[in-house]
Amino acid sequence: MRQFCQALGGDLINLSDITFYRDLMLYFRGLDLPNVHFWIGATDEEKEGFWVWTDGSPVTMGTPYWANFGDKHQQMPTGGTSKNCAMLDATFHYYFSSYYCSNSKDVHPICEQ
Numbered sequence: 121m122r123q124f125c126q127a128l129g130g131d132l133i134n135l136s137d138i139t140f141y142r143d144l145m146l147y148f149r150g151l152d153l154p155n156v157h158f159w160i161g162a163t164d165e166e167k168e169g170f171w172v173w174t175d176g177s178p179v180t181m182g183t184p185y186w187a188n189f190g191d192k193h194q195q196m197p198t199g200g201t202s203k204n205c206a207m208l209d210a211t212f213h214y215y216f217s218s219y220y221c222s223n224s225k226d227v228h229p230i231c232e233q
């Protein structure tokens with residue numbers, strides 16, 4: 121998914137700026153999107169548990185970035201070494217969610233220049 125953006129001369133989106141993330145959410149809200157998810161440029165593929173953006177800067181953990189889920193209010197990221205990529209999960213109101221790093225027709229990359 122990263123290659124897709126790089127082929128366009130960009131990379132997967134960096135949402136470390138909370139104001140930018142908020143603006144993107146407001147934009148999504150106006151689109152009336154179907155139930156699709158979006159790849160973002162955060163991964164812990166290099167070192168399990170250490171999430172970084174494509175520029176190598178650390179991803180902030182916890183609220184208000186990562187999704188909560190389940191009866192026990194667990195917080196993403198979960199999945200250990202099997203889930204090393206991050207997406208905006210429609211199921212969780214587009215909060216960050218850890219996921220398998222494989223192409224999926226329901227997950228679309230968001231690129232930035």
Ligand SMILES: [Ca+2]
Binds near residue numbers: 199200201202203204
């Ligand atoms: Ca992981």
